[in-house]
Amino acid sequence: MEGKLVGVHKVTVKLADGRLETYYYAWRGKGAPRMKSKPGTKAFTQEYVRLTRDRQAAAVTGTIGSLIDDFRKTPGYQSLSPSTRRDYERQFGAIRLEFETFSVKHIEARGSRKVFLDWRDTMSEAPRSADMHIALLSRLFAWAKDKEIILRNPLERVERLHDGTRRDIIWTDAQINKVLTEAAPHIRSVAMIALWTMQRQADILTMPTLAFDGQRVMIKQGKTGARVRVVAAPDILPVLRKAKEIQQQRVLVNSFGQNWTSSGFRSSWRKEMARLGVKGVTFHDLRGTAITFAYANLDRSHDEKIKLISEISGHTQDDAESIIRKHYLAGQEVVDAIGRGTKKE
Template structure:
């Protein structure tokens, strides 16, 4: 054994042609075991051992998952094109949640999913995680998404987890930026952060999609965006307030529309740190960058000259929200819409005059 922590490493001493002996290391004992080439005792050796044994465990697991079970549904679901187009960070989150689901329901029969009483069984399991309500909600939401896919695939006839109430009440849908906060951000924010906020506000896109937006996405009138979280593709007409910045980026040599104060591409951690520091300097509290999307939805709804249903559909297509979520935001904040519009107008007017 090379290292007590690396259980299973197999050593083989081989006599060479010159009479000397050399030790070869394998990830496990037996025919077909892969050789570990890095030097024993090094970090590279450990990493290679972990990689080889993890892949082996995964292959063994894939062979032992019984057909017609929730485990097999998960295996099929993660191979779909829709799942593979999700952002890598989203897939990593889902994989962790699926591991928890597998521990409880790996061999649960598919036929039993639609049986009477299954909803209560799944919700009882969720309630065992009630001390971490947000995590509990995410696990049951993913299980519901799996069942929804299975229903659409005609593996089951009903999804027992439709319209499940959340345990966690801390939704950001109830929060939008106030008149004072928007005015302060747009009028007094440092340019490299204010510009990020303006593009997020006028395109309704998520932080990651805004920060990574390439200059080639702008064609002179619209920006084409593939949303990292959902994989959805949208084309957004550019508002006059962000048109100069997009044109400047297009004419320059930068690869992305938005860069930091050093003219370099933003990193997610770098942006978050800069954003927190700027919010503290401006004295803006109680709202997040993500809340700009809900604020923009309120703004858009009050300006669209369409029926209610048409407005909801158009907004959800651009923002990436579901129609239900978009409507929740609007019903909550529509009366405050004009205040938000006035704030944006005043702030951007000051920005243009500078």
């Protein structure tokens, strides 16, 4: 991997005790930062991208590098959450290393798809990361096609290397009942909000108390930027009203009454699930469970149910329907579990 990082400067020095030591710098010259990661590793590449990101010169017009520059200036890209942009910047860094000067006209050429997929396959030891890189490149090309910069996107309908979706996994009635009756109050509140709103972890933990108007909760989804209004179910009204009464900044807080941090919550959740003996499911799996619950209770046609669920949860309609088709038979069991758990408080 070291050889692919154009510009890395390697220096071998003799130490006072006679040993030879090799140092790596992000570039040659005065002021170049020394790299601390082990050469040839993924961390080494990521460190190089981070150090050189702000030093990059303007890309040559008519290249993938210039497409990236223009795409990063779009309102859609700028409106992404900071964490999403950080992930994209790291991936764009790797794409630039390989395709910075790749001509736009060659994107459309026959055989370009194989070039890009061959590059993805060099990362096959980390299939999820490989898929994320190629998906971002495809998104870049889709934007360029929409702007008529290119006439075709060679990365449409690319089959993924990673098959780690968890949409096939939902919580059992026993697991839900365990958390809703025996978990620590600050953990139980988060689980209840997740089940009754179908939102992502980050959106739930950062939900401001002002988002609750007494009947509904207004949520801005960090991943998509979409704003949704969710009716506050009776089961979560006590949590929402208490936060409003004591004027908390956010609806959900930790055991010290402080705002959750993402790392703090993950650690607390992991420890509490271990204490309760809840295994095989994650916090994220609560979304699929909630979708099953919602489908079982909505008095609408199938298509209307899927549309409403996807609008609130942030899933695509195809993903929502996939979850329903796999778990509808278990839906009533989940509903009963939630009901039993909340009634025992």
